[in-house]
Amino acid sequence: MKKILAGVAITGAIALALTGCASDGTGDGGDELITVGFAQTGSESGWRSANTESMKEAFSKDNGFDLIFNAADNKQEAQIAAVRSFINQGVDAIVIAPITVDGWDDVLTEAKDAGIPVILEDRTVSASDDLYASWVGLDFEKEGHTAGEWAAANADGSNLVVLEGTTGSAPALDRAAGFNSAIEGSSINLLDSQTGDFTRDGGKKVMEGFLQKYGSEINLLFAHNDDMGLGALDAITAAGLTPGEDIKIVTIDAVHDGMQALADGKFNYIVECNPLLGEKVAELVKAVLAGEEVDKTTIVPDGAFTQEDAIELLPTRPY
Ligand code: GYE
Numbered sequence: 001m002k003k004i005l006a007g008v009a010i011t012g013a014i015a016l017a018l019t020g021c022a023s024d025g026t027g028d029g030g031d032e033l034i035t036v037g038f039a040q041t042g043s044e045s046g047w048r049s050a051n052t053e054s055m056k057e058a059f060s061k062d063n064g065f066d067l068i069f070n071a072a073d074n075k076q077e078a079q080i081a082a083v084r085s086f087i088n089q090g091v092d093a094i095v096i097a098p099i100t101v102d103g104w105d106d107v108l109t110e111a112k113d114a115g116i117p118v119i120l121e122d123r124t125v126s127a128s129d130d131l132y133a134s135w136v137g138l139d140f141e142k143e144g145h146t147a148g149e150w151a152a153a154n155a156d157g158s159n160l161v162v163l164e165g166t167t168g169s170a171p172a173l174d175r176a177a178g179f180n181s182a183i184e185g186s187s188i189n190l191l192d193s194q195t196g197d198f199t200r201d202g203g204k205k206v207m208e209g210f211l212q213k214y215g216s217e218i219n220l221l222f223a224h225n226d227d228m229g230l231g232a233l234d235a236i237t238a239a240g241l242t243p244g245e246d247i248k249i250v251t252i253d254a255v256h257d258g259m260q261a262l263a264d265g266k267f268n269y270i271v272e273c274n275p276l277l278g279e280k281v282a283e284l285v286k287a288v289l290a291g292e293e294v295d296k297t298t299i300v301p302d303g304a305f306t307q308e309d310a311i312e313l314l315p316t317r318p319y
Helices: 002-022 044-056 076-089 105-113 140-154 171-181 200-217 226-238 254-265 280-291 307-316
Strands: 034-040 065-071 093-096 118-122 134-137 157-164 189-195 220-223 248-253 269-272 296-298
Touching: 034 076, 034 280, 034 296, 044 065, 044 118, 044 226, 044 254, 044 280, 065 076, 076 093, 076 105, 093 280, 105 118, 118 280, 134 280, 140 171, 140 220, 140 248, 140 269, 157 171, 157 200, 157 226, 189 200, 200 226, 220 226, 226 248, 226 254, 254 269, 254 307
Parallel strands: 034 065, 034 093, 093 118, 118 134, 134 296, 157 189, 157 220, 220 248, 248 269
Antiparallel strands: none
16 A cells, blocks of 8 residues: 555656656756746836836747846835846846936946847837847827927916826926927926826825915826826815816826726826836847847827717727
């Protein structure tokens, strides 16, 4: 009896060892997986959730990748530490959605010295473009400009408050620049502009402060993303004002909840920012590792939506 049990146990151990071997990526009869470290900003917004999902889908095992995912809670030092740990682990490639534009020179140089290619997605950096293989993202300045053109045409003469994205991030800097250039020459009057860090909570708190200070003087809000605009809705309603009427609202992203607010008439206009970048990034990683020449810059086009568009598009929006 004992002997039989021991035999079963040994067979089990061999079976386990064999399974272990088959699942390490080499025994499947298939190719080695490409190990990719992805340093995501955090999970600040609906846009970010859609972007993370798109990346995880594209960098799946079925597509030939072993993805090491890190979200840095919007802390630049944590994101740089994550990239350093990818370098130490000897990954095949690194993808970064850089929180801020500055501060990347050292760690990008370390990756280059280690022979690990870096692909940037979503946001840009101020470091030299020799330090990364490629960037895929959006034209943030144009997004801001489109929002500003709408404001100048539909809310000229208004008193404006702005909810800015994360300080020092490419979308916050470029959307502000694009918006300001588009409203130049209009009689929109800027009352105040502060960061809400791209979060709902941040948008709500900063809008509460604006309302305390300026009250019903405010009649136009530009939020650098939907989430901050959605947070501001609570503050506006709590102050007894009607969003979309007393205060016109223009935002950027066009995620589901933003489009719903637009369809409901609480937002007045949204400029799109497409978060579904995963497939393109995965294609770039494979091409770079295969030694192919790739474009340094890929810009994904964005649209812009009115209330009628939102009502029509909502049922089929993928995010
Ligand atoms: O607009 C915002 C997110 O970098 C384009 O980051 C991205 C921005 C997006 O948190 O919602």
